[in-house]
Amino acid sequence: MADAAPAEFDLRYWQWGTADPAPRLLHAMIRVRDMEASLRFYVEGFGMTVFDRFDVPVRRVSGAYIGYGGFDRGGLLELTHKWDDSDIIPGTTHFAIGVPNMVVAIAALEAAGAKITMAPTILVVGGPAVAFITDPDGYPVELIQTNSMA
Numbered sequence: 001m002a003d004a005a006p007a008e009f010d011l012r013y014w015q016w017g018t019a020d021p022a023p024r025l026l027h028a029m030i031r032v033r034d035m036e037a038s039l040r041f042y043v044e045g046f047g048m049t050v051f052d053r054f055d056v057p058v059r060r061v062s063g064a065y066i067g068y069g070g071f072d073r074g075g076l077l078e079l080t081h082k083w084d085d086s087d088i089i090p091g092t093t094h095f096a097i098g099v100p101n102m103v104v105a106i107a108a109l110e111a112a113g114a115k116i117t118m119a120p121t122i123l124v125v126g127g128p129a130v131a132f133i134t135d136p137d138g139y140p141v142e143l144i145q146t147n148s149m150a
Contacts, residue, residue, distance in 0.1 A: 008071075014067075014128055014146075015051075015052065015071040016071055016074070016098050016128070016144055016146050017071070017072060017098065017146040017147075018146070018147065018148040018149075019146075019147055019148070019149070020098055020100050020146035020147055021100060021147075022100065022126055023097050023098060023099050023100070023105070024074050024076050024097070025075060025096075025097060025098075026074045026075075026076065026077070026095075026096040026097060026098045026144060026146075027065065027067075027074065027075070027076040027077060027078045027093075027095065027096045028077060028092060028095040028096075029063075029077075029078035029079075029080055029093050029094050029095070029096070029142075030077070030078070030080070031077060031080050031081070031082065031093055031144075032080065032081050033081070034081075035062060035064065035079060035081045037073045038079050039064060039066070039079070042066050042079075047068075048066045048067055048068060049066065049067065049068065049070075050064055050065075050066050050075070051065045051066065051070055051071060051076065052064065052065045052068065052071075056108050056123060056124070058123060059123070060082065060083040060084055061080050061081060061082050061083065062080070062081045062083070063078055063079060063081070064079045065077070065078055066079065067130075068076040071143045074098065074140070075113065080093070092140050093140070094132070094139070094140040094141060095139075095141060095142070096141070096142040096143070096144055097141060097142070097143055097144075098143075098144050098145075098146035099143050099144070099145060099146065100145070100146055100147035101145070101147060102120045102129040102131060102143060102145040103120075105143055106120065106131060106133075108144070109133055114133040114134065114135070115133060115134045116131065116132075116133055117132045117133060117134055117140065118131055118132040119131060120143075120145075120147065126139065127146040128145040128146070128148070129142055129143075129144075130142065130144050130145075132145065134140065
């Protein structure tokens, strides 16, 4: 599989899977003011595991994926800290669904009336396509491509 990918392809950025045959729930994201305090709360208080910590300079955020099962099972919590904004609104900011083929998923969602708020974009060189849509009630939904061959 990696042989057919571009030279910069890096499996670290496809942690949700590279060959999923069907969509699945990946994570729910909340914004946090203090990453270390939030990690202590969820890891020490709930016994969750930190699966990844990351920075996304283009979006000016730092984050962590935490939970019980790992990336291959999905259902994680993403904690996100915006570098320039300490104001947060309590509640889930978005949830993510893994899709095996971003082009097919976007076409089906547009046909069903979804509004595309961020076209499919590669945020990290070698990583999967990511897009955002809104559901009929205005909730943001992140799509992450989970099949590297699609």
